[in-house]
Amino acid sequence: MIPVSSRASTIEYAIRDVVVPATKLESEGHSIIKLNIGDPIAYPGLPTPRHMVEAYSAALLDGNNGYSPSYGMPDLREAIAADESSKGWPCSSDDVYVCHGVTEALQIIFAATLEEGNKVLAPGPHYPPYMAYPQMYGATTIEYALKSDDGWAIDLDDIESKMDDDVRLLVLINPNNPTGNVAGADEIQKLLNITKKWPNCMIVADEIYDALDFSGKQVSVASLSEDVPVFSLNGVSKVYYAPGWRIGYLAIHDPSGVLLNVRDGIERLLRSRLCASTPAQLGYLAGLNGNRDWMNEHMSKVQSRRQLCLDRISKIDGLEVEAPGGAFYMFVRLTDEMWSKNDKEFVLQLLHQEHVLVVHGSGFSPEKGAGHIRIVYLADEKTLNTAFDRIDSFLQRNRTAKK
Ligand SMILES: Cc1ncc(COP(=O)(O)O)c(C=O)c1O
Known part of the structure; x- marks a missing residue:
């Protein structure tokens, strides 16, 4: 085997690495709610002007x-x-x-x-x-x-x-x-x-x-x-x-x-x-x-989706978030002990059990991001609500299973 360079073999990009198991599930016929990638074009209502x-x-x-x-x-x-x-x-x-x-x-x-x-x-x-x-x-x-x-x-x-x-x-x-x-x-x-x-x-x-x-x-x-x-x-x-x-x-x-x-x-x-x-x-x-007025309309959509996520997260046992001041991400804390020490497992289990894809916080820093997940909050309201319903039932089910 010809060796790979040590430079390349250690590169990781958590945001896309989690796509590999999601793609496998899709190839088996499942549809996945993807809240993992910071690409506004992947979500409805936010087109390039x-x-x-x-x-x-x-x-x-x-x-x-x-x-x-x-x-x-x-x-x-x-x-x-x-x-x-x-x-x-x-x-x-x-x-x-x-x-x-x-x-x-x-x-x-x-x-x-x-x-x-x-x-x-x-x-x-x-x-x-x-x-x-x-x-x-x-x-x-x-x-x-x-x-x-x-x-x-x-x-x-x-x-x-x-x-x-x-x-x-x-x-x-x-x-x-x-x-x-x-x-x-x-x-x-x-x-x-x-x-x-x-x-x-x-x-x-x-x-x-x-x-x-x-x-x-x-x-x-x-x-x-x-x-x-x-x-x-x-x-x-x-x-x-x-x-x-x-x-x-x-x-x-x-x-x-x-x-x-x-x-x-x-x-x-x-x-x-x-x-x-x-x-x-x-x-x-x-x-x-060109004229930039179009940005206001995009911004108000982003803002209302942000608010929806804040409202939903505040009512879900097991999640906490510091309200973001900008961009389109929420870095959500997992407060259940079984997940706060294993955010990657949370992401993989959530994907397999509920078909919702988010990114593990430790992918953004093994030390300082651990115990969190990153959610891109640009999906439409219906999709976001479905995703949070599933996250909520996932948390509840796994909590009950542990007892
Ligand atoms: C902080 C930050 N910088 C840079 C980029 C990538 O920028 P570009 O698409 O211009 O390469 C991203 C993409 O998510 C980002 O979050």
Whole structure:
């Protein structure tokens, strides 16, 4: 047998890993309620806006099917820069680099900044690639705590205690996946004050859910940073409801001018992978330049589904949740002892017994996510109600069976 690389053999992505047993059940004829994947298109009533789809398809028909510039199409870089500037920092089109989603932007940032022995400080729990990718570059991800009993707020003391010269990147996911917490200006300012004591440290501000904010607190990290370098990440996947297009970007805020070499590395890496999808960039451009009133309608649907889930969870014995301030996830605590110590078993049993698919919290952090499940709350009301009915009877049945 030819060996697999140790890099690849340890990669896990909990959100899709649980799909394997679900697909098997489907192939046996069962229908599964899937509340596992953060893809708004998978749920009814939240389509990609028509004018964006039309621009994408017009681009295809107009023959825009060639390679485009490696850092992104000039008009799109311009529109992204204007959008980032509207969030309160002076972003120019030269600061913007268009990628195949935030996921590729992350790989580029890690490749351009990390060496053997470096550390990435990321929230625990976190979106899984923040753990999976840095190790490919010889670095390690260390988790800082989110306060599970305080709305999953960032634990600034924990961050401070974990900072050292090896920490190259400090990650803030805001709003957070999987917890939905939104950090406000005060907390971000404190985070910046901590970071600026460490001159080799840069902030990765993953703001891909920024317009899905119910708290009114969300603010761009770059807009508050007067000295600390920030990579702002965003794209078309969540706020523009087009994750399959695979378009995102990183925008560099470098107020102290310390990133010239890193920027050169980023540009070399981007040239070496040619470019992001050309017609998809034109679809995104239409979204940024067009009227955004449609977002209100989508947002009110998301909000009412959020409320339904909060109401249902509050009445189910065995579940507790900190109300999320943003994004479209609930990170639900399992309070029954038999599940609080075994969230993955909960997910597998729920799938097999009730045909409802959620993700185990330990997939977002073995230590800090354990005893939780993540629910994507974008399904329609009827589906959500059915899912919660089944979760409730599952909890009751297993509690009775134990007695
Ligand atoms: C925090 C966070 N960042 C990035 C991504 C992926 O972004 P993209 O689709 O642009 O690669 C996700 C997807 O769920 C996410 O939750």
